[in-house]
Amino acid sequence: MEDQYRPQTIEAEAQAYWQEHETFRAREEDPRPKYYCLSMFPYPSGRLHMGHVRNYTIGDVVSRYKRMQGYNVLQPMGWDAFGLPAENAAMEREVPPARWTRENIAAMTEQLKGLGFGYDWSRELATCDPDYYRWEQWLFTRLYRKGLVYRDTAAVNWDPVDQTVLANEQVIDGRGWRSGAPVERREIPQWFLRITDYADELLDALDRLEGWPEQVRNMQRNWIGRSEGVELSFELAGRDEQLTVFTTRPDTLYGVTYMGLAPEHPISLELAERNPAIAELVAEARAGGTAEADLATREKRGADTGLEAVHPLTGERIPVWVANFVLMEYGSGAVMAVPAHDQRDWEFATAYGLPIRPVIQPADGSSAPIDEGAFAEYGVLIDSGPFTGMPSAEAFTAIAERLESEGRGQRRTQYRLRDWGVSRQRYWGAPIPMIHCEQCGPVPVPDDQLPVRLPEDVAIRPGGGSPLKTMPAFYETTCPDCGGAAQRETDTFDTFMESSWYFARFACADQEHAMLDGRADQWTPVDQYIGGIEHAVLHLLYARFYHKVLRDEGLVSSDEPFTRLLTQGMVLKDGAKMSKSKGNTVDPQALVDRFGADTVRLFTMFAAPPDQSLEWSDSGVEGAYRFLRRLHALVRDHVARGPAPGLDADALSETQRDLRRKVHETIAKASDDIGKRFTFNTAIAAVMELCNALGKAQEDDSDGGRAVMQEGLETAVLILAPIAPHLCHHLYFQLGHETPVVDAAWPQADEQALIRDQVELVVQVNGKLRGHVTLPADAGEDQAREAALAEANVQRFVADKTIRKVVFVPGKLINVVAQ
């Protein structure tokens, strides 16, 4: 065995071994229970960053651990290869996005292999390959025919100088990132997927996703934002028109004192032509864009329209105002304002001197103070005609029923979630498989003409927009229905389309004749999914939606794609997120080159639990390296003494038994930490403790001592095998095994070895630590009490007091309560 720990040699050998033996190839015919472990696939930006290393190390540790537990593990890897950075790079370096992307994939593949991740590379996929996106196009045309796809207008950020659409992240302080011109909002036609059809299922199923962090489930609940209420109509006096509003508080209906219209409401727009005050509000709403920080701090402003609405129950005339706090995008763009019981309505009413009429009082009969703000809680109705005296909940139903019976309203469920706009006015994405025909309208591309290939040999020019729009060879086509001249859609898909089903495609990446086959149902759902919290809502919601769509198409049979989810924390340096702009990045490759992949993996797993943020520390990395070197030396020195004799547990000395107990305690703790709690840091700490203890026992050259040493070192190697797989691969062979550690079984704690015949009890007086006593493990309370009171230090504290009670916790402590 080499005298020195040389990670470069050891790691190259281990990786060559895995490759040669196809160690990580997952096979469908394997009879063991399947375990699908997936880390979120990366965008091929060119180089791995620390966030990737952390994410993929966690996934690899889980995969290797599950493999040792006897599962047939699938751990694939691929590339989320479409997206904006490739277009930006194309402009900067004059290289086509396709080439840039494929070069990055090649480079990053090498990095991943160098880190020793156990991926089944035979299933590798890149979403920019036509063999991949053709099936997404295929599904889209099916969903179109099914009615789950529709076309509507939606606002985009338009750069008037570059004549192009900008992504939100390309808009900086309301200006185009390249041109610096103020960005305009433009309404253009786009394709939508009816995710709202699945809103209820997406929401309700969250309750059953017990393997997901509560935080993520909550974020999705808020995002979907279901609210139950009543939709009702107010007649407009003197106009042949009604104002429809949604309210979650029909019980406050008698407190309506004005109506609020969004500035972009059709009525507001119409009145703006004659009314300068309204026109100003409209202009402000348009200019403000979507900058939420402005909105939140914006002062409540409005203008009287002069119109009057008629209260549906009392017939009272109510003024209609245009109000800048009413959103056109939510509900109907109009609200009934109840200033006594809604804070926003209250602020607006106060600003413009509108009446505030309380109709709810607290259930205890006190009167709610509405001078300082609205009373927004439930209570009992007052001054509400026939509903006076009812509790809010009862009034909700009664008023809703009254409105329904009069045909003036109905109960309704409203969602914050909107349909998913999947059109992007970009080049580097999957072409949307639709054809626009003047005669037939939009027509889906027939299956036998799929895929619609994205031309890859293109030049991207600044300010030129998507090259597809200027490529007749791409967009000129004939209508599949009437055969006349027609134009292809030149927009491409949102890249979330590709990442919404890749997990299923990994199961059957080589399938040429279908989107998915039976293997997809065999491997999915993903048992453990690992990725960044930044995908808590969009990616994870879209993927859940897509999975249900795939299910309804008969392609998979499960309801949810990801059984368990682990969201890893950020990697920080000097307390801040690593980023190029802050200049605090650490290049993983430089560390791998210097210390080896095992050290980088070990430190990453040791420095913090996976869901917390990880503070980078160069000296911590060196500490991890030192530990691996010590482990290497321990095995080297042990092996140098020749093969260890067999273990005779009954013949061990007390010291040897103590050490062996430590070995098995470590197994028990590490199994719990890695298998159940996912706290890899504490499992590593336990192994470090074990190694410290083994190091102190090195002089024991007896048969028993050497046998326990062998068992201890094997244990350390087995537990660390998922975390530092290369070194453990090497050491396991050195310890005399003929099969690789990657195929070894996870160690089991020996209950017999865990038994203690002596226990140390903590002795407290009035809850304060005053000493320790060592007793036989089966000692009872009387014996413990006697021993505790015999302690000199305990005597000092109870001498002049009366013992009132003794608390005994077997195996733990004895507390003498004295006064």
Place this chain on the structure above:
RNA sequence: GCCGGGAUGGCGGAAUUGGUAGACGCGCUCGACUCAAAAUCGAGUGGCCAUCGGCCGUGUGGGUUCGAGUCCCACUCCCGGCACCA
């Protein structure tokens, strides 16, 4: 504003069910080895007082309990998400 999560030595963190606070690692101090340094190995390392040992200590203030980092109430600050959502 609302919804999550958090605050523990000089630093990262541990304490799983209310039972020895600070495991493990980093850093630091001292010692061994060395001409010297690095590396390595050994010892120590929450603060204060001290002879055994004691007092204080887990963001702040209160409470429950024989016993609280852990449970309850009120609050401060930090991080993440959402937000005039009717």
